[in-house]
Amino acid sequence: MRAVTLDLDGLDAEAVEAACFEAGAYAVVLTDQRDDAILEPKPGEIRLWPATRLQAIFPDDFASVEKLDVLAERLGCERSSLSVEDVEERVWEREWLKDFKPMRFGDRLWICPSHAEVNEPEAIVVRLDPGLAFGTGTHPTTRLCLEYLDTRAARRAREADRIVDFGCGSGVLAIAALRLQPAARAFVHDIDPQALIATVDNARANDVDQRIESFVEAVDLSTRLRQQGGAELVLANILSGPLCELAPQLTALLAPGGEIVLAGLLDEQAEDVITAYAPAISLTRWRNLEGWSCLSGRLA
Structure with a gap:
């Protein structure tokens, strides 16, 4: 599979997501480029981080210059802003969590996502999944x-x-x-x-x-x-x-x-x-x- 990554930088997230699916993406994931909290949206409201990164997963054959040119045109960006890499097939709705590891603050305090464990006997663990809020x-x-x-x-x-x-x-x-x-x-x-x-x-x-x-x-x-x-x-x-x-x-x-x-x-x-x-x-x-x-x- 191919993963195409783009920093939105003001592009409309919904439009970019739709364009990726139209181009044949299997999945699209939005993540935070920085450390900004965004809060639970009101009904009908979509909130995103001030600096949002999009990663779209495409079939193996999605790597030609021609296809990337077409995708960039649909997205309204330069092809040079698209990063492409090979990725293994896996459960993509959970894939975004892999980049978030337990983090230690001081002697005992840890912030830990739900999929991970802290192997410290004296650890005080706060369980929070990165993402919204x-x-x-x-x-x-x-x-x-x-x-x-x-x-x-x-x-x-x-x-x-x-x-x-x-x-x-x-x-x-x-x-x-x-x-x-x-x-x-x-x-x-x-x-x-x-x-x-x-x-x-x-x-x-x-x-x-x-x-x-x-x-x-x-x-x-x-x-x-x-x-x-x-x-x-x-x-x-x-x-x-x-x-x-x-x-x-x-x-x-x-x-x-x-x-x-x-x-x-x-x-x-x-x-x-x-x-x-x-x-x-x-x-x-x-x-x-x-x-x-x-x-x-x-x-x-």
């Missing part, structure tokens, strides 16, 4: 937050902490925190209701859904946290602009002595974020990775 964890900002949670759990594993995941997306941070701390509870917020649906579904798959509360309105989250006495940990892996704008709101979610972890900002943006949270919280650079910073601090 899941960032693979390879992006530096996600990795930094997950490593922070693993490090923190070494001293807080038995604590009944209240943990906030603000802008939860797929919920991977909240779920990881709950897996690392069996007595903790998580409070998640996202302005997209579909993100909350995805988070709860992923929490259920990891048997932590009974310890998670979701809020589409930030004011409802704030009210709930005030009733609970505040959070011992607030996580926000968003962008530097919103992190600065939300400084009073995120600070108000904390219990006295509570920790805050901020990510999603470039190294050169760190000082602006640090300034936005002063003097209530003295943020420091916990760690940086590939040009991205993770800040942490504690409410006095």
Whole structure:
């Protein structure tokens, strides 16, 4: 068989998929080029990653220059943008999972797709299949937050902490925190209701859904946290602009002595974020990775 791969780069995914099938493709798979989560679609809605890669599986004889020229014309791209390779015959609807391996974050935390196993006796495993509503964890900002949670759990594993995941997306941070701390509870917020649906579904798959509360309105989250006495940990892996704008709101979610972890900002943006949270919280650079910073601090 022949696998033809194309980075969509703005091309209409449905049109490209249809053109591949018209050209004789056995199967078409769409995957993420980067580490962007996309959330469960609303009825009738199709969502794709900002950077989407398409792979189409064709018969063995689909390798001639003429056939590739025709396919490129149908797809609306240059033939040079099509990558062709020989592949073995296999179950293609599951083939896309092979590229996603268990990933380790810190000493004990692992993110693992359902088809794989982690052979580490002390491993704390979060089961998530890559794809819709899941960032693979390879992006530096996600990795930094997950490593922070693993490090923190070494001293807080038995604590009944209240943990906030603000802008939860797929919920991977909240779920990881709950897996690392069996007595903790998580409070998640996202302005997209579909993100909350995805988070709860992923929490259920990891048997932590009974310890998670979701809020589409930030004011409802704030009210709930005030009733609970505040959070011992607030996580926000968003962008530097919103992190600065939300400084009073995120600070108000904390219990006295509570920790805050901020990510999603470039190294050169760190000082602006640090300034936005002063003097209530003295943020420091916990760690940086590939040009991205993770800040942490504690409410006095």
